[in-house]
Amino acid sequence: MAARVSKQGRAAASLESALSQFAKRVSNSVPRSAGGILVVCPDTKEEFSLEGLGHSPKVAKQKGNQAPIVQVTGPASKIKDVLEGKVEASRAIASGGIRVRGDLSYLETVLKDAGLLECE
Numbered sequence: 001m002a003a004r005v006s007k008q009g010r011a012a013a014s015l016e017s018a019l020s021q022f023a024k025r026v027s028n029s030v031p032r033s034a035g036g037i038l039v040v041c042p043d044t045k046e047e048f049s050l051e052g053l054g055h056s057p058k059v060a061k062q063k064g065n066q067a068p069i070v071q072v073t074g075p076a077s078k079i080k081d082v083l084e085g086k087v088e089a090s091r092a093i094a095s096g097g098i099r100v101r102g103d104l105s106y107l108e109t110v111l112k113d114a115g116l117l118e119c120e
Contacts, residue, residue, distance in 0.1 A: 015041065015076045016048060016061060018083040023050050023057035025114045030054030033106065038068035041076040053110055070107045074098035082116060089117045 019039065036051035049064030050057065072079065078097050081087040089111045092098050100107060111117035 015039075015044070015046070015080045015083075016059065018080045019048055019050060019059045022083045022114060022116075023053060023059050026053045026057065026110055027113055028054045030110055030113050033069055035066040035069040036064050037107070037110070038063060038071045039079060040071060040073040041079065042073065043075045043077075046076070054113070068102060070100065070102035070104070072098065072100050072107075085116060 030053055032055055036049055036053060039048040039050070041047075046061065047063055049060045049062060049068065051060075051064045051066070052058050074092075074097050078087070078092060082089050082092045082098070093100060108117060
């Protein structure tokens with residue numbers, strides 16, 4: 001009998017995959033930095049860290065080894081939609097549901113580099 005996977009479990013796995021694909025798209029023009037991006041999804045009770053973006057990207061299903069530069073909090077489905085380019089990042093944040101704390105200029109640089117932010 002196949003194991004049943006909850007809707008939240010599928011959403012977390014799907015988000016982890018989207019985060020991995022996103023991390024691979026970030027070019028080495030993004031400045032190196034200590035720390036990274038912490039993604040917190042209260043709906044799935046998951047946390048993911050993205051470190052080494054643009055150089056040697058790592059996605060982990062936990063907080064990173066260093067303090068995050070930026071924390072993004074929101075439903076897994078909304079964050080996944082941004083990462084997959086279905087919703088532009090600034091629109092997703094402005095419409096509510098996704099909160100961002102920390103170094104916004106670093107996040108802006110990363111999102112622009114990955115083609116997910118349409119502002120000047």
